[in-house]
Amino acid sequence: MNEKKTLILIPTYNEGLIIEKVISEIKTIFKTENILVIDAYSSDETYNKVKKNGANIIQIDKIFGISLAIETGICFAYENDYDFLVRIDGDGQHSPSDVKNLLDFAVDNKNDLTIGSRFLNKSEYHPNLLRLYGIRLLRKLIKIFYKTEITDCTSGCQILNKKLIKELNNDELFEYSEVGIICKTSLLGMSIQEKFINMKERKTGSSSFNLANSFIYMFKNILVLLSLININFKK
Amino acid sequence: MISLHSRFIAFMIGIVIIFLILLFVRKKSLEPMYSFFWILIGIFFISVAFFPNIIYLISVLLGINFSPIGVLVISIFGLGTIILHLSTIITKHQRKIREFEKKIALLENKIQINKNYEKN
Numbered sequence: 001m002n003e004k005k006t007l008i009l010i011p012t013y014n015e016g017l018i019i020e021k022v023i024s025e026i027k028t029i030f031k032t033e034n035i036l037v038i039d040a041y042s043s044d045e046t047y048n049k050v051k052k053n054g055a056n057i058i059q060i061d062k063i064f065g066i067s068l069a070i071e072t073g074i075c076f077a078y079e080n081d082y083d084f085l086v087r088i089d090g091d092g093q094h095s096p097s098d099v100k101n102l103l104d105f106a107v108d109n110k111n112d113l114t115i116g117s118r119f120l121n122k123s124e125y126h127p128n129l130l131r132l133y134g135i136r137l138l139r140k141l142i143k144i145f146y147k148t149e150i151t152d153c154t155s156g157c158q159i160l161n162k163k164l165i166k167e168l169n170n171d172e173l174f175e176y177s178e179v180g181i182i183c184k185t186s187l188l189g190m191s192i193q194e195k196f197i198n199m200k201e202r203k204t205g206s207s208s209f210n211l212a213n214s215f216i217y218m219f220k221n222i223l224v225l226l227s228l229i230n231i232n233f234k235k
Numbered sequence: 236m237i238s239l240h241s242r243f244i245a246f247m248i249g250i251v252i253i254f255l256i257l258l259f260v261r262k263k264s265l266e267p268m269y270s271f272f273w274i275l276i277g278i279f280f281i282s283v284a285f286f287p288n289i290i291y292l293i294s295v296l297l298g299i300n301f302s303p304i305g306v307l308v309i310s311i312f313g314l315g316t317i318i319l320h321l322s323t324i325i326t327k328h329q330r331k332i333r334e335f336e337k338k339i340a341l342l343e344n345k346i347q348i349n350k351n352y353e354k355n
Contacts, residue, residue, distance in 0.1 A: 058341070060336060071337060072337045
């Protein structure tokens with residue numbers, strides 16, 4: 001299993017206070033140097049701190065959203081021939097050892113997409129009500145339209161394998177989002193599996209989600225979900 | 236009936252629109268492709284100046300008795316079409332910019348890695 005090349009992808013925005021800790025933890029636990037931080041031109045020390053820790057960093061403008069950050073990561077993983085792409089949030093809410101377990105699980109089960117779910121078990125994560133009901137709605141929609149049962153479709157911890165990376169990289173019109181990737185994967189007939197992952201309360205920095213943002217986020221996700229169905233009909 | 240006065244104004248507006256658009260195209264501040272709609276609008280104004288009955292005809296076709304409303308409906312429809320058209324163009328450009336941002340970021344990263352490699 002050690003021969004598998006794994007890329008750890010961390011999208012960040014103003015996470016200067018905790019990013020060093022996250023990177024060093026990942027380095028000790030994963031025993032890898034393949035860390036790619038995608039930064040949205042943070043106004044704090046994130047860039048310098050990541051550089052100092054010797055991780056690779058790419059900057060993508062914030063206006064394109066997190067989707068382009070992840071797409072860049074996917075592109076990078078494809079060009080450099082990585083076997084697995086592990087996406088972790090940069091705020092230290094996922095503990096790296098949990099993610100390591102998730103990766104082992106993904107390797108053992110040969111899944112194309114593995115999701116760290118916060119809802120399979122009791123976690124410390126408490127979203128606001130709008131987000132919670134939004135997630136439930138998305139879950140229902142995915143079940144109806146894609147016949148895939150996902151408990152946590154907006155999880156920030158996802159593991160992609162080589163096959164899926166290749167498919168996504170070749171699809172020029174694909175715009176990444178957590179929900180979009182689930183829809184796309186099930187359209188391609190690839191396997192998705194979930195495993196519980198704990199999510200700690202955020203200690204530093206601020207989440208990009210407030211009430212208005214949550215609403216926009218849900219709206220976008222539902223649109224993505226519905227727009228991908230059309231492609232399904234065309235086939 | 237539309238007075239001679241307003242017909243003259245409509246004619247002048249049409250001429251000015253077409254003149255301005257041609258000027259913009261010449262100065263390369265407007266793509267010839269996008270000038271098409273505006274030229275059409277200019278032509279519409281001029282044709283209204285010469286054949287004011289167009290407005291009545293259109294109103295009748297739309298089932299509107301009060302013809303000024305017919306003019307309004309047509310203008311709103313026309314402007315809406317233009318805006319929608321522009322929105323699709325913006326989206327296309329945005330996609331392109333996204334793609335460029337991604338590619339440039341990856342290339343910059345490659346250059347950086349090569350530089351570091353040469354240093355060591």
